Amino acid sequence: xxxxxxxxxxxxxxxxxxxxxxxxxxxxxxxxxxxxxxxxxxxxxxxxxxxxxxxxxxxxxxxxxxxxxxxxxxxxxxxxxxxxxxxxxxxxxxxxxxxxxxxxxxxxxxxxxxxxxxxxxxxxxxxxxxxxxxxxxxxxxxxxxxxxxxxxxxxxxxxxxxxxxxxxxxxxxxxxxxxxxxxxxxxxxxxxxxxxxxxxxxxxxxxxxxxxxxxxxxxxxxxxxxxxxxxxxxxxxxxxxxxxxxxxxxxxxxxxxxxxxxxxxxxxxxxxxxxxxxxxxxxxxxxxxxxxxxxxxxxxxxxxxxxxxxxxxxxxxxxxxxxxxxxxxxxxxxxxxxxxxxxx
Amino acid sequence: xxxxxxxxxxxxxxxxxxxxxxxxxxxxxxxxxxxxxxxxxxxxxxxxxxxxxxxxxxxxxxxxxxxxxxxxxxxxxxxxxxxxxxxxxxxxxxxxxxxxxxxxxxxxxxxxxxxxxxxxxxxxxxxxxxxxxxxxxxxxxxxxxxxxxxxxxxxxxxxxxxxxxxxxxxxxxxxxxxxxxxxxxxxxxxxxxxxxxxxxxxxxxxxxxxxxxxxxxxxxxxxxxxxxxxxxxxxxxxxxxxxxxxxxxxxxxxxxxxxxx
Numbered sequence: 102x103x104x105x106x107x108x109x110x111x112x113x114x115x116x117x118x119x120x121x122x123x124x125x126x127x128x129x130x131x132x133x134x135x136x137x138x139x140x141x142x143x144x145x146x147x148x149x150x151x152x153x154x155x156x157x158x159x160x161x162x163x164x165x166x167x168x169x170x171x172x173x174x175x176x177x178x179x180x181x182x183x184x185x186x187x188x189x190x191x192x193x194x195x196x197x198x199x200x201x202x203x204x205x206x207x208x209x210x211x212x213x214x215x216x217x218x219x220x221x222x223x224x225x226x227x228x229x230x231x232x233x234x235x236x237x238x239x240x241x242x243x244x245x246x247x248x249x250x251x252x253x254x255x256x257x258x259x260x261x262x263x264x265x266x267x268x269x270x271x272x273x274x275x276x277x278x279x280x281x282x283x284x285x286x287x288x289x290x291x292x293x294x295x296x297x298x299x300x301x302x303x304x305x306x307x308x309x310x311x312x313x314x315x316x317x318x319x320x321x322x323x324x325x326x327x328x329x330x331x332x333x334x335x336x337x338x339x340x341x342x343x344x345x346x347x348x349x350x351x352x353x354x355x356x357x358x359x360x361x362x363x364x365x366x367x368x369x370x371x372x373x374x375x376x377x378x379x380x381x382x383x384x385x386x387x388x389x390x391x392x393x394x395x396x397x398x399x400x401x402x403x404x405x406x407x408x409x410x411x412x413x414x415x416x417x418x419x420x421x422x423x424x425x426x427x428x429x430x431x432x433x434x435x436x437x438x439x440x441x442x443x444x445x
Numbered sequence: 446x447x448x449x450x451x452x453x454x455x456x457x458x459x460x461x462x463x464x465x466x467x468x469x470x471x472x473x474x475x476x477x478x479x480x481x482x483x484x485x486x487x488x489x490x491x492x493x494x495x496x497x498x499x500x501x502x503x504x505x506x507x508x509x510x511x512x513x514x515x516x517x518x519x520x521x522x523x524x525x526x527x528x529x530x531x532x533x534x535x536x537x538x539x540x541x542x543x544x545x546x547x548x549x550x551x552x553x554x555x556x557x558x559x560x561x562x563x564x565x566x567x568x569x570x571x572x573x574x575x576x577x578x579x580x581x582x583x584x585x586x587x588x589x590x591x592x593x594x595x596x597x598x599x600x601x602x603x604x605x606x607x608x609x610x611x612x613x614x615x616x617x618x619x620x621x622x623x624x625x626x627x628x629x630x631x632x633x634x635x636x637x638x639x640x641x642x643x644x645x646x647x648x649x650x651x652x653x654x655x656x657x658x659x660x661x662x663x664x665x666x667x668x669x670x671x672x673x674x675x676x677x678x679x680x681x682x683x684x685x686x687x688x689x690x691x692x693x694x695x696x697x698x699x700x701x702x703x704x705x706x
Contacts, residue, residue: 133468133535137495369474372620395493408471409494410536 134445135412137396140359140380140389142427142442144412148190149438156181156195161430161439163206163352164420167215167232172420172428174439175206175219183217183234188422190441196234200224205271205352206418209262218260218268225252227260227270240270243280245288259307259352261320263335271322273306279322281337292337293322300339303327307352310335311360313383321353321360328368330385343385347405350379356421358383363416363429364393369407374414378429379406391427391442413440470531470539473499473515479587480579480614480659481702483549485522490515490529497533507541521546545579545661547612550704552603558589559597565590565699573598578614578701579659583621587701590623596679596698600705605673608633608666610706611645613677615660616699619689624696625649627680631664634674641676644668651686675705 136142158176165173171193172186182197197203202223209216216237219228229238242255249255258273266284271293278294293302302324311332312318319340320333328348332340349365360381367375377393387396387403392412397404414434419427427442473492490499492515499515500508508530515529525546531539556573560566565588569575578587600611611631616623628648632641644666682696 370472375471394491395495397493407474407491409492409497409531411469411471 135410135442136380136389136391138388140391141445142391143445145190145441145443146437148428148441149186150190151184151192151438153436153438156184156192158184158436158438160432161417161434161437162204162432163418164428164430164439165206165208165217166420166422167208168210170423172422172439173206173208173217173232174430175200175203177201177203182219188424188426194233200228205257205259207260207262211266218262220257220259220270222256222258222274225255225257225275227257227268238286240268240282240286243270243272243278243288243291246278246280246291248276248278248291248294258305259323261308261310263310263318264312267335269308269320271305271308273304273323273325277302277305279305279308279320279333279337290337292333292339293331299342300331302331307350307362309353309355311353311355313355313358321355323350323352325349325351325365343381344402345379345387345406346403347407348379349376351417354419354421356425359388360385361419361421361427363419364406365415365417365432367393367407369405374411374434375408376413376416376431377406377408377410378413378416378419378427467535467537469537470494470497470533472540472542473529473531475527475529475542475544477544477546477579479577480545481547481549481576481704482521483576485520486546487518487520488527488544488546489518492531494531494533496535497531499529499531501527501529503527522548524548545659547579547614547661547702547704549576550610550612550706551606551608553703553705554601554603556601556703557599559591559593559595561589562592562697573700573703576702581616581618581657581659583616583618583623583699588616588699589701591679591681591698591700592695593681594683596626596677596681596700598677598679598700598703600675600677600703602673602675602705605671606705607669607671608675608705610663610665611675611677612661612663612704612706613700614702615662616658616701617655617660618657618699619654620657622685622689622691622694622697623699624651624682624685625655625660625662626698627651627682629662629664629680630678631666632676632678633666633670633672634676635672641674644670651682652688654688677703 159178163175174184179198181195182200182203184195185193200221202221204222205220207218215232217230227240242252256274259271261269268282270280278291280291281289304325306325307323322331330343347368351363354361378391380389392410415432417432418430428439430439477488500512502508505526528543530541553574631645635642645664681698685691685694
């Protein structure tokens, strides 16, 4: 090796050494432990084994697990709006070409059979389908509320189905109302929406039913721009607000004693891929931030939250399977497939 | 010998660059009231990631693990460029975050400015010399926003002074359609000729995207001048260039503070 070659190689090696501490110890991402307290995980960013040219995704919006244990992904890619995986990330099947604005995906087990509810932002409609995509019911824009004059004003983002079959639709990119229907799709009432006061919301992006207290089930509704969840009774009466400063929370998902939610981004770094996943306990206390700061409280309120590790760009939903693994779907994140995180 | 030693290192780096990359720490949050001050000021760093530490410099150098570890608020008494960076054993170091802290210059009696777009106008008369600014968020409340062709600003000093430098803080946030201007020209009032004469100019190129930042531009007079009256003429970007998704539209100009030295 002559001197010139030596200098060239040494300088490349020196550049490499800048990154040495983590890499040269042979550290990989699946060695890193993410999250806090009793909710800590290892991540697998290569969980999906799909070929992107065959089964492409755009935004990976939401995921659910069905009664067979399969993981179902909804994307706004009309080559395959719904992709069904096994838990190891292998493809089982795919369907759906007619949902250009596919956004919300909710699974409801009705008398032993699984059904899906899909919100489409572009079509301004909500669809109830069988697990393999046959449309059984379509909910159009809710004229009955007296709040809408045309379909375009209604941009549903999420649904949740009550044990009695009532359907609640969150109009998260429209007028922010929650519209309640019976199981046949007959309008019952609407609530939330925008306004001055605690009972109103801004960007009601998600909704779920909290039935951890069996005697007092309630609705948890996202107010994403306000960085909060708002609780309502099943009849739409406002209960209280759960502030989550800094966090653009998407859909609340309850599994066991915990509430999981993807945080799209944080106020501290808007439009800069600053998302993470946060986990609240039964008392709505933050116990873990996956990719975010160590949870800290001041005066019973969480301190403003922020990203600390660039694990995610814009997480949009989290699905928890029957083995407590998490699957994280991301919006606007370079067409990435979901990541899987396993508890440690 | 060298070759033999380096080869495994290269293979290793290549292997890891094509497998799951090691995660990078997010940029630490630099917290401060304003980038402008008289007397003294301070900054804090917010970054609570177990196993990671934030190192900082106050001399403009890139922080390394040999630089001080941030633990508590740091006081600043003179013009300082602060840089912070997070390091942790399981992750790649964060990007560097920096902020400039600018101390008061010559005493300013008042600054008058042409009317901003009403969405980004402020009723506060001394908005451009109130020592509030230097926050990279156009909604922070300290900024004036313009989307017209010409912005004129006149500066009255308390007394006649020899002028070395004029500093203005502009915002660069191209995602929000906020650009550096096409040019900034500095004029001083010439008593003999009873008119403003140009004494400095800075032109800006817009051929590529730049980082979101507070852009503190200093302009020195071309000749020795002594005056109590200066004028700045800023030309906001009239046409957003083709590389931007707002191409062809009028760009925005945001300004929040002016200092004279």
